[in-house]
Amino acid sequence: MQAFGKSQSVHRIEDRRLLTGQGRFLDDIAPRDALHAVFLRAPIAHGRITALDLSDARAAPGVHAVFDAAALAQAGLAPAMEASLRTNRDGSQGANPPRPLLAGDRVCFVGQPVAMVVADTAAQARDAAEMIDLDLDPLPAHLALEPGGPQIHPEAPENIAYDWAIGDEQAVEAAFARAARRVAITVEQPRLLAASMEPRGACAEWDGQRLHLCFSGQGVWTMKERLARMLHLAPADVRVTIPDVGGGFGMKAMPHPEYFVVAHAARALGRAVRWASDRSEAILSDNxxxxxxxxxxxxxxxxxxxxxxxxxxxxxxxxxxxxxxxxxxxxxxxxxxxxxxxxxxxxxxxxxxxxxxxxxxxxxxxxxxxxxxxxxxxxxxxxxxxxxxxxxxxxxxxxxxxxxxxxxxxxxxxxxxxxxxxxxxxxxxxxxxxxxxxxxxxxxxxxxxxxxxxxxxxxxxGNPTEGAAVEFHADGTLTLFVGTQSNGQGHETVFAQFLADQTGVPLDAIRVVQGDSDRIARGGGTGGSRSVTVQTTATVAMVGQMTEAFAAFLAPELGADVAFEDGTFRAAGSNRTLTLIEAAALARAEGRDDLLRHEASATLEAxxxxxxxxxxxxxxxxxxxxxxxxxxxxxxxxxxxxxxxxxxxxxxxxxxxxxxxxxxxxxxxxxxxxxxxxxxxxxxxxxxxxxxxxxxxxxxxxxxxxxxxxxxxxxxxxxxxxxxxxxxxxxxxxxxxxxxxxxxxxxxxxxxxxxx
Structure with missing residues (x-):
């Protein structure tokens, strides 16, 4: 492992474009001819849907389609979202009531999506959404942080989602019994909003064979996997990308129902479809x-x-x-x-x-x-x-x-x-x-x-395994591919700086690519403060493999026992040196394309x-x-x-x-x-x-x-x-x-x- 310029606070690479309005966020890159999606959301916290008339909305000016739960079911979309479950104290699994993409027979919270309108403009879609005739029979709402009350799901008696424990209860009880002193407290922690500067959004395109979903998120691979499964597509036929992201904080780490409906609409209509939440909608619908x-x-x-x-x-x-x-x-x-x-x-x-x-x-x-x-x-x-x-x-x-x-x-x-x-x-x-x-x-x-x-x-x-790849270009620059995803933390700077420290390649010759499932085969995304530990470890492994391969290639040129030190390749007893960029240029000249891309993965043991x-x-x-x-x-x-x-x-x-x-x-x-x-x-x-x-x-x-x-x-x-x-x-x-x-x-x- 090299250590050039370690622990240096270089200027953030991304700051100039972000501070001068040159950032490429979701709303900046959506196709200009994309149709606009707007969601009709539940106006009450709990109620039975007795009527949902979409006819006026479908006939409204500029409207291309209106989707509800019945339309999704007819198209064969998987019926519910996925979630990880706890194992209860009695060995059973935590409750798993189906979470529909669009509400079918009931609404269960204010803001739950019920229907989606797709139109030429956002204003037309909003106008049409207001024409939807939604009749609801109100049901009692359960709001208390305690069991019982009005039942929400038959799968969860007493409204209990899970009942889980860890630790040695007998040892704890015995210790409390013999304790000289005992202290107790009750701590209430309020419900919060993530309140990311950029609300959630997505844009989907269908070219007749492949689906491309671009969304504001924290990683592309879970989204790719779920899209393929939900829409019954081969994984190879799904591409997911993430542009610049204006804050995630964990709230954007997981798929949300709207993304699947937008993707389905793009495939059904053969047109790009975009959805951008506004602040009021975000407050209602973000986790x-x-x-x-x-x-x-x-x-x-x-x-x-x-x-x-x-x-x-x-x-x-x-x-x-x-x-x-x-x-x-x-x-x-x-x-x-x-x-x-x-x-x-x-x-x-x-x-x-x-x-x-x-x-x-x-x-x-x-x-x-x-x-x-x-x-x-x-x-x-x-x-x-x-x-x-x-x-x-x-x-x-x-x-x-x-x-x-x-x-x-x-x-x-x-x-x-x-x-x-x-x-x-x-x-x-x-x-x-x-x-x-x-x-x-x-x-x-x-x-x-x-x-x-x-x-x-x-x-x-987060996932303890991560990968890194590097690709050399003819102009003397290189691209570093990473499996994490910046939400504003400065990944472009720190990962480019780290590779520069490890290789001696000038910082301005390194470009960082993230958030593209076609260009990066797998990765763990960003969450749980994992990025710097796993990504730099993967980069160290990749640099080690890369310099070893170049050393073997350069042995006929430089002499035996080629080593990479202080940013250059040098053979024992020789004064001639080559930088990594010079070595890549030599490999290109000799047709060794196999040396122009290197990748490796690494797993943290603890x-x-x-x-x-x-x-x-x-x-x-x-x-x-x-x-x-x-x-x-x-x-x-x-x-x-x-x-x-x-x-x-x-x-x-x-x-x-x-x-x-x-x-x-x-x-x-x-x-x-x-x-x-x-x-x-x-x-x-x-x-x-x-x-x-x-x-x-x-x-x-x-x-x-x-x-x-x-x-x-x-x-x-x-x-x-x-x-x-x-x-x-x-x-x-x-x-x-x-x-x-x-x-x-x-x-x-x-x-x-x-x-x-």
Missing amino acids: SARDLRSDAELALDENYRILAYRVRNWSNLGAFNSEFAQGIQSGLFSMVATGAYAIPAAMVHSRGIYTNTTQVDAYRGAGRPEAITVLERLMDKAARQLGQCPFDLRRRNFIAPDAFPHDTLAQDRIMDGEFARVLERARAEADVAGFPARRAESEARGMRRGLGLCFYIESIL RSYPNGAHLAEVEIDPETGALRLERYTAVDDFGNLLHPRLVEGQVHGGIVQGFGQALSERVVFDPDGQPLTGSFMDYALPRASDLPFLRFVSEPVPTATNPLGVKGCGEAGTVGSIAALVNAVQDALGDGADVQMPLTPQRIWELFARSA
Whole structure:
């Protein structure tokens, strides 16, 4: 492995075109003559369809077709979406009620697609959609995060989607029975919107033999596989591409019903068909996030060492299973349920509930922010209740550096970490010693100041296998093909920079290609903070194979024992050298086309576990409940950093999304299931003015789980920030009732008023 210019924050390659309006997003590249699709969506949360008259819409000006569930069934489309299921405690599978592409006999949430109109223009399609006569017989809606209530699906008695557990319940019970101290907390995590800057959309084309679907997503291969199966096409007859993407955050990681209907329409009409969601439609139909309640307890001995930990979750899945939903607050939650602590006995018991609301699925962190938020809220409560320093209580219970590898509750293995070192660095960087003086100054002005700590650990998820390929061109440039998918993270820069570091090829001679199932045979896409660890590992493997092949080819030219070092090929005892680009030119001249493309794949043997300490300092006006985040410090162990500036950007973005969950964001429904947060006038996204400068510091402990010693960073900011912010508010309020998110000014004011 070469190491040229390692850990350099070069300027982002993609910035110039993105910042000057030259980005190529879905709406930019759809064919100009494409027909426009518009969906008619359910106006109530639960109801039986008694009539669906499409005749007026079909006769409307510019309309080419109107599709409903009956039309899809007649065309032979597979009847339902797919989703992964949990195995229940009794050994049965979690419930799997069919999720139709378009509602057939019932609607189960406001925004469920019922019909799709295809017309020459978007305005004509919208007008025609309003002509559809949809009659509904309202049914009672179930909205509570608890079993029972109006039944939604016969496949799910009591509306329970799954009932899953992990851990040694007997050992946990025994530990609680002998514990000197017990601490409990209930943590409610609100329903959130992913709120990507670019809403979802898709464009499909059919050339008579092959289908091409272009969509705003996080990977092409699952979509390709599902399209082929759903539309009864050979995989070779399906091409899926992804252009520039304006944010995904997990919400765009899975197929959605609209994409299949758009693809079917393109094939049925023989015309390109495009669909672009607007913001109102996105709020109704995009997968939501979080939405769970956790009851958690700690058992500690007389020396404040944790003996056992248990959590009971109730999670909202919405009306149907989405792709990963059953696994998020169960399996993924359990992967970091015990955090960075050596806890001898633990268990997680998770149950999912169907409600008449939009589906809930992956969102930045997917289970890990939820788990760490519960644990770190409880650790802070334990410190307050037992009269311990929050830093000391955590340090006392950390997994010791000499105790690695450490087996987790989820039967995975943490290979490394120096948590006490990271915590002490954070304590110093945040000037915790100066906090009492800052608090006194705030109180002198009638304000309350609080300091919140969260020590997080998160698990890198996703497919551990990835591939990389490189192709040399006659003009002296090369193309790197990657299996991950940028949603704005800067992949074009970091992967090109890394290949340049490994090969000595100039950065401006490298082009990165992603998101095309015809040009890249397979890949894992982006999600779970996997990209940098798996993609660079695959690139290392590819570079090794490539340089070995070129060395053998160059032996007659340079002499025996050709080696590749410092970006050049050189034979032992010879002063003559060739760069990789020069070697490729020589291969081209000699007709060795086999040397002009190289590819390899690699599989990580173990996950990496990023970790860190986040410290938030807030000031609150008790008269109004208004909160200001005064200071924020994140000290993170991401192992070796390939591009520190991109890492810092990822951390900042994650913190802001955690800020939103902790302090302002929440999807609200009325008692009938109508969403009340239907726009950004009602749903409070954070603003730039809400936050101070966010301080990020790297305290790396390189991991042995991949050749570069890197750990993923994309979701860590969210995992660490939520509990830090809520704990800061709790600290400012004092030992009153446990606070719950989102901590809006009204909620904070009510807490102060209650304690007055």
